[in-house]
Amino acid sequence: MPNLSPFNNPFLLGFDELEQILCRVAKGADSFPPYNVEQIDAELLKITLAVAGYDEPDLEVLQEENQLIIRGVQERDPNRHFLHQGIAARSFIKSFVLADGMTVENIVLENGLLSIDLRRPKKHITIKKLTIQKKSKPVTIKK
Numbered sequence: 001m002p003n004l005s006p007f008n009n010p011f012l013l014g015f016d017e018l019e020q021i022l023c024r025v026a027k028g029a030d031s032f033p034p035y036n037v038e039q040i041d042a043e044l045l046k047i048t049l050a051v052a053g054y055d056e057p058d059l060e061v062l063q064e065e066n067q068l069i070i071r072g073v074q075e076r077d078p079n080r081h082f083l084h085q086g087i088a089a090r091s092f093i094k095s096f097v098l099a100d101g102m103t104v105e106n107i108v109l110e111n112g113l114l115s116i117d118l119r120r121p122k123k124h125i126t127i128k129k130l131t132i133q134k135k136s137k138p139v140t141i142k143k
Contacts, residue, residue: 033050037096043121046116046117047115049094049116053112066102068098068116068118073091074090104116
């Protein structure tokens with residue numbers, strides 16, 4: 001069966017890296033912890049993760065290139081014996097791909113919710129007139 005990627009379109013050139021990012025995100029899509037992504041205004045986004053039971057030392061937020069990575073590690077206390085354990089106590093990694101130029105503005109942990117504010121850069125439209133040559137120059141390949 002052929003690869004039916006939208007990036008195989010001849011009008012979309014140079015998007016190989018974006019396709020790889022999307023594949024990586026799709027493979028790592030886990031539902032824990034639950035989260036919201038909220039648009040506050042045209043330039044501000046807020047990601048909120050439900051991390052009940054995690055304290056600040058249990059959480060780590062990293063920005064690696066254009067990827068936001070949130071890690072949570074919760075150690076089990078061997079001295080506690082549960083008759084029923086319905087509250088998840090496990091490690092997680094949640095990652096989000098950020099557009100170029102997005103910045104993390106604020107990170108807050110309050111009432112079991114980890115909120116991360118992201119600022120989207122303002123768009124700058126660039127129009128550039130390109131020169132058309134009358135005769136193409138031959139391309140030489142050096143060996």
